[in-house]
């Protein structure tokens with residue numbers, strides 16, 4: 001009787017979770033079963049966080065912080081895999097994990113890696129497997145940076161940490177067997193934003209450091225100026241791993257807006273009411289002009305109300321110095337000439353798709369060598385799905401990674 005009861009309870013739970021977690025995926029997505037699993041987990045989390053907020057424990061948006069992992073000091077998991085020497089270290093006061101080829105008789109090229117997670121989540125440990133593979137496949141030393149996170153440490157703390165570590169690697173790389181003339185940056189999502197910002201800053205500042213050789217940007221976030229680009233509208237909830245609203249939450253945290261009033265601020269940002277009309281019409285507005293997108297993506301298929309005329313002066317006052325700062329938003333840089341060759345990975349099903357398209361095009365127009373990788377069937381996070389409980393290497397992510405490895409190889413040979 002008890003057993004029967006338990007089996008029944010288990011069945012009800014499984015069916016219940018399946019109903020809560022089910023999400024119709026867009027046609028054309030690669031390997032829908034794998035994606036359905038990840039989306040299911042994230043939808044169940046969202047349902048849980050809605051319930052928690054309903055019961056009076058915190059607001060729904062801040063619950064995203066529950067997904068943080070605790071800082072680790074133990075030996076990184078991948079140290080046991082054997083092909084590389086994997087160690088924790090502190091560089092310029094920032095915790096890092098360093099992945100080194102075992103052959104110490106020669107100097108190696110290097111990658112400074114910035115993980116994703118909306119400047120709020122993630123750590124070198126959550127990316128351990130992804131970065132380990134990156135190091136093996138590119139035969140480089142990889143320094144994976146545990147930069148400080150918002151909301152405790154909003155902009156510019158995270159980017160400052162990334163800059164400090166990169167400058168150190170370019171200056172003292174030989175301590176890690178690094179050939180400092182062959183260093184590049186790689187990042188995904190928020191990490192792609194940080195990688196682009198580091199590449200830009202080190203290009204424009206005067207210093208005697210060797211130049212970075214490449215930047216690899218996997219589905220980067222590059223601007224918060226227009227939160228209603230066609231990809232934000234059309235792909236909003238198509239693969240709800242990263243939704244438009246969640247991006248607004250991440251930006252509100254990263255901008256340093258009062259986390260106690262997060263729902264208010266993220267709503268203003270999501271509704272595009274954080275910037276006054278005259279600023280929208282300025283030169284910066286041209287950088288997000290949909291005319292620069294591929295023809296088939298210039299108009300959103302969905303229609304949502306345009307609320308940008310009802311802008312919120314109070315919010316704008318707090319963010320006006322950040323929103324067009326190239327360190328915050330590389331797409332807002334007035335000049336991109338001279339930045340290192342770029343691999344820009346854009347996913348077909350990603351709210352950040354258009355950020356990547358716009359940046360790749362601007363780089364190209366500035367005379368920068370660009371490889372635009374369009375991840376057909378791909379979705380946000382597809383290079384690092386290894387960080388989930390179950391290893392789910394989606395093919396779109398593997399293809400993008402293979403492209404990035406080949407790109408790094410080719411620029412280092414020049």
Ligand SMILES: *[C@@H]1O[C@H](CO)[C@@H](O)[C@H](O)[C@H]1NC(C)=O
Pocket residue numbers: 227228232233234236237244245270304
């Ligand atoms: C995304 O979907 C949510 C929920 O349906 C909605 O509130 C929001 O306005 C949408 N955002 C965009 C940019 O379409």
Ligand SMILES: *[C@@H]1O[C@H](CO)[C@@H](O)[C@H](O)[C@H]1NC(C)=O
Pocket residue numbers: 260261264314
């Ligand atoms: C959030 O900020 C807005 C704008 O300053 C203000 O009107 C509102 O009262 C604030 N809400 C809370 C809960 O602090």
